[in-house]
Amino acid sequence: MWRIAGHLTRGLAMIWAVTTFTFVLIRLMPGDPVQVQYERLIAQGMTPDQAESATAITYGFVPHGPMWKQYLEYMWGLAHLDLGVSVESQGVPVADRVFGALPWTVLLVLSGILISFLIGVVLGVVAAMRRSTMVGHGLSIAGSLLHGVPPFVIGIVLAALFTRRWRWFPSGGHFNGDEVSPGFYYDFIGDVAYHAVLPAASFAVASYGGWLLAMRSSVASVLGDDFLLAAELRGLRPFMRFRYLARNAILPLFTVLAISFGLVFGGSIFIERIFNYPGLGMLLYQSIGARDFSMMSGAFLLITAAVIVANILADVLYTVIDPRVRRQA
Amino acid sequence: MNMGVTIAGLTVTYGDLPAVKDVSLRLEDGTITGLVGESGSGKSTLALSLLGHGNIASGSVFIDGVGDMSKMDKGALRAVRGAKIGYVFQAAQNSLNPLLTVGKQLLDLAKSHGVRDVRGAHPLLRRMGLDPDRVLNSYQHELSGGMRQRVGIMFALVLNAHVLVLDEPTTALDMITQANILQIVREVHADRGLTTLIVTHDVGVVAEVASRVAVMYGGRIVECGSTKEVLANPRHPYTRGLINAIPRLTGPVDVAKPLPGTPPTLGTIPAVGCVFRARCPIRMDVCSAQEPEMIDDVACHAVGVTAK
The missing domain is CATH 1.10.287 (Helix Hairpins)
Structure with a gap:
């Protein structure tokens, strides 16, 4: 407490x-x-x-x-939780605009990070288990290469490929206002997902390499731990040993997850600009262009708050999953 | 239940290098055998091979009533490990999953072996002077070194294994706890009629609990026999050196004579001849040409000569 x-x-x-x-x-x-x-x-x-x-x-x-x-x-x-009034669009409260944009960014960032985390962790385990084979080396190299590419470059490449070369996905917006109106029903959710695919994929592709490398080294170090050999010598079933391994290996990644949440949140300004996606990053971009002081302050404030909240959540989560951090009540 | 262990011509390799070479040893049913040697002598590798672990290049490890551990497939090995033969780690090593309570890991062990009832853990823990409810609800980091070691013994024996392998069970423990653990090993061994192998670098531990002793050097067993005989009348120059190196409680300190030189590592073990010759005070010409055979429980050219 x-x-x-x-x-x-x-x-x-x-x-x-x-x-x-x-x-x-x-x-x-x-x-x-x-x-x-x-x-x-x-x-x-x-x-x-x-x-x-x-x-x-x-x-x-x-x-x-x-x-x-x-x-x-x-x-x-x-x-008094009053973020002031927009300078650019006169009379509109900043809070309305900022909180209106927030869910869209959260959607992109959350789905992007979770997808990349899942893919990265699974591939990282594979890379660690097969680290002396071609598969392992290939995965590590691919991970390192993509790890070094900034998300906006991936975003531009994806946009060029999938909205120009092949017109599979829409090139902008959060949903098609002409065809669906907001609400909790299948068509709308489908359309939102359809619009979110490319920006979310940009986050995911840009960051899964980092997860892969982190998970690979974490798994490799846990593989050398005595308790796994002990579990083997006690005749524990392979899937149980895998569970022991995975849970111990994934633990240090949770802190990184929280930090990356903040970083990606800040990085959303590029991705949202590329895909013309009306989230917090886009809002910030526009308000900087218009020198909209109060809007900028509001957007910065929200991004800051998001990073801090993510870190607090990670810490609370850590106490739940790691008994060594848990304190006696 | 008769469950002695017969090791015959066993060679265990890391890569191409043999850590254990052509070892033959019989662990009689119901005895405690001590396996002594310096770091890197291959004693842990030999201990692990009793559970079919490691790259067994040749030879066999036959457990009576169970079979040859060196020939079993993965599934059969898994069924035997933990159920028929238990292994206890060194106290400094963490043999428990840090994220699960002891009780949860006990349940995992039971599930893995298709056992539904593990209430046997309670009397076993109480027997070792622990509060079962407290221990089962604890995580590894909440237990002291001595407690962990007892929990390790519980894990090794809870499914009624009859062969117990302890790898340096008292290393890294203080003297009192060490004495406690040895006492427990002795009692549990007698209670359950186990066949026990205790690996240690401490001749004192062997003297205290083991009825038989095997001395290992450079991956070979150089001498074995009843503890009393070997300690009172060591024949191999290495065994003699080990015993002479023990400081006495009374008398001048320099009575203890350290063994000169360093033990060989995997890469520096000589391929031909006696592995101990570089440090041997009674080295002969034959020692560098030919590896001594195990004759009458000792492998040394010099001993062979005096016997003739």
Whole structure:
């Protein structure tokens, strides 16, 4: 219990640090949206005074205020779970846009990571068991090669192959709004899955090599453990020995899984851009282009929170699966 | 039940290199045999071959009433291991799955051998001075070294195995625990009428529990016999060296004479001649030309000469 409380405290502190950092960082970027708007209004024929009051109305705050005041206001809003209002699409609450985009990114990231984890772990076991054969060497080499290729390169290749060369999959979007409307029924879910295949596959193909290599070395080290020889000498059935091996070998990978969840979450900006997929990464990309400060802060905040939550979950999960970490209640 | 073990002309190799070469040894039913030797002498390899483990190049390991372990297929071996012959690891080695409780692993053992009732574990653990309920609900990391060793013995015997192989069972334990474990081995051996092989580098352990002893060097058994006789009247120069190297409780320390030189590794064992000749104080010309045969329980040219 105390452990989890500690995690939550540290998580909140981390979120605070990251939001402060991004708050300052964003405002240091060249280009000021309020200024841009202000100049646009003048160009449209307004007087400077009119333009200033019009801008103040649209953004809900007086432009050119001191940064510390903006910061305090922003933090005050955050404490009330208010992420502010979008600068670009005027009047739309950031929270609506960000939480609307979140599920789509979670869908991509989760399915991508789980697929790559499953494939990588299974192939890793095979590579470890057959490590002195051609199959083992081939798997390891393929794993190392793909491990070094960044996801967006895979994404571009997949997009080029399967949406241009062969038109098997749609080149963008999260579902086809003309044919299906959102709801919990077969056609909609099918269409969502159909649109998610390529982006999820990009994550999976790009990261399964890492799992393969990690699992291979983990299995190889557990194979040398005495308890497996002991199990063999006690005449345990082969599938039981395999279960002993697999459970022990997969354990160290769970921490990596949580960390990779965060990394991939951050990397979604490239994949979603390539496949024009309306998730958090795409939103972030657009808001950076438009210098939409509040939207950027909101998206960063959510990504940070996702990474932290993933790490806390991994730690809690670890206490469930590893008795050595479990504490006496 | 009569379950002695006969090892005949056994050679076990790693790659091309023999770790155990042409070993013949009889473990009489109901005896405790000690197998002593330095690190790398092949004693653990020999012990494992009793369970049909390792690359047995030639020879046989015949367990009475069970069969030749060197000729069995995987399925038959699996059925015999754990059920007819039990193996206990060194205390420093973790012979338990760290992620499962002892009780869960006991159930896995039972399931693997088609046994439904493992309540025999309770009296066995109690006999060794452990609280069965506590131990069965514990994970490996919650047990002390001595407890783990007793749990190891429980695993080896719970399915009523009659042949017990202990590989360095007291190494890495403190003196008190060591004495405890040896006491337990002796008692359990007597209670169940086992045939026991205890592998150790400690001549003291052999003196304490074993009625017979075999001395191993460079993958060969160089001398064997009843413990009393071998310890009181060692004939092979290596056995003599081992015994002379033991420090005494009383008297000056330098009475103990270390054996000069180092034991051979797998790669440096001479292919012809006596394996011990490089360290032997009574080396003769014949020693480098010809490997001594086992005559009257000792393999040494010098002993052969004096007997003639």
